[in-house]
Amino acid sequence: MERPYILHMFTPGRQMSPFDVNMAADAGYQVLAPYTDVTLDAVRGLTQDAIFSRSPKGLARTGIFIGGRDAVLAADMLDRAKKAMVPPFAVSLMADPSGAYTTAAAMVASVEAELVAMGAGGLSGQRVVVLGGTGPVGRIAGVMAAMAGAHVALSSRNGIDVAEEAAQQTGQRFGVTLHGISGGDRDAVRRSIADADVILATAAAGVQVVSAEDLAVATRLKVAADVNAVPPEGIAGVGVMDKGTPVAGTAARGLGALAIGNVKYQTQQRLLRSMNEATEPLVLGYAEAFEAARALLRQA
Incomplete structure (x- = not known):
C-alpha cells in the first residue's frame, strides 16, 4: 500500500485556517493534521515526531505547514522546524501566516x-x-x-x-x-x-x-x-x-x-503543490512566495 500524503499544520492560534486546509487538500495532501496553540518551543518536538515516524523515502510524502497571524513568529517557527531536521530525516516546510506571505x-x-x-x-x-x-x-x-x-x-x-x-x-x-x-x-x-x-x-x-x-x-x-x-x-x-x-x-x-487575490491563490497553490511533488525537502517562506508570484506573472 502506498503511503498517504500527510501535511502537519502548526498554528499558534486556537484554530487552523479553513482556507489553508482547503488549499492543502486541493494541492494533493490526503491527510491533514492541525495542531493548535503551538508555541515556538514546541516546534522542535513536533517536527521530530513527524520526521522519525517514517523512512527517509516515506518522508517525501510528508510536509509541515506553519500558519497563525504573526508574520515574524511564523518566520521564527519555520527556522526552528528547519533546524530540527536530522538528515536524511527531513520533510518539506512552508509558512504562510494568515496568508500574509502569499x-x-x-x-x-x-x-x-x-x-x-x-x-x-x-x-x-x-x-x-x-x-x-x-x-x-x-x-x-x-x-x-x-x-x-x-x-x-x-x-x-x-x-x-x-x-x-x-x-x-x-x-x-x-x-x-x-x-x-x-x-x-x-x-x-x-x-x-x-x-x-x-x-x-x-x-x-x-x-x-x-x-x-x-x-x-x-x-x-x-x-x-x-x-x-x-x-x-x-x-x-x-x-x-x-x-x-x-x-x-x-x-x-x-x-x-x-x-x-487571484495571483495569491495561484501562488499558494503552486507552493503547496511543489511541496507535495518534491523529491527533496523544500523550505518555503516569504522570499520563496515572492519569487513564485513573480514567476507566475512572468508566465501570464
Whole structure:
C-alpha cells in the first residue's frame, strides 16, 4: 500500500485556517493534521515526531505547514522546524501566516509587473507607502518591496511611534531597511502619500484609508494597490476587479483585491503543490512566495 500524503499544520492560534486546509487538500495532501496553540518551543518536538515516524523515502510524502497571524513568529517557527531536521530525516516546510506571505507576494509582484508595463522600470528606487503597514500583510509587503529595491515606509493609524517600532523590528528580523510614518489622521495620511510612487493599502477590511480628496495630493502616484475586498474600497476609485485600471483623478493605475487575490491563490497553490511533488525537502517562506508570484506573472 502506498503511503498517504500527510501535511502537519502548526498554528499558534486556537484554530487552523479553513482556507489553508482547503488549499492543502486541493494541492494533493490526503491527510491533514492541525495542531493548535503551538508555541515556538514546541516546534522542535513536533517536527521530530513527524520526521522519525517514517523512512527517509516515506518522508517525501510528508510536509509541515506553519500558519497563525504573526508574520515574524511564523518566520521564527519555520527556522526552528528547519533546524530540527536530522538528515536524511527531513520533510518539506512552508509558512504562510494568515496568508500574509502569499498575499503580500501577490500584491508586490503585481505592482512590480504593472510598473514594468508602464515603463517605470519596476520597484527599484520607487517610494512605497504601506497603509496598515503594521499588520502581517503590510509588514511582509514592505519587506518584499524593500527586497526589490524600493524605499519603503510603513504607516500606522496609531501614530509615528507605533509605525517606527514596527519598521525597526520587521526590518531587523528580515534584513531590510524600513521606515515608519504616521497615518494617525487625514492630514498625516496626506503628508505620507504626497510624494509616494506606490501606495499599498493593507488595512482592515471595510476601512477606507485613502479618499478621493486624499488622492488629489498624490501627484507622483504611479500604482495604487488594495487588498480590501469588503466595501468601501480601501483606496477610493480602486475597484476589486481592477487590474491596471486608471484611477479617476490621478495618473495612476489601480490593482484591486480580487485581481491580487487571484495571483495569491495561484501562488499558494503552486507552493503547496511543489511541496507535495518534491523529491527533496523544500523550505518555503516569504522570499520563496515572492519569487513564485513573480514567476507566475512572468508566465501570464
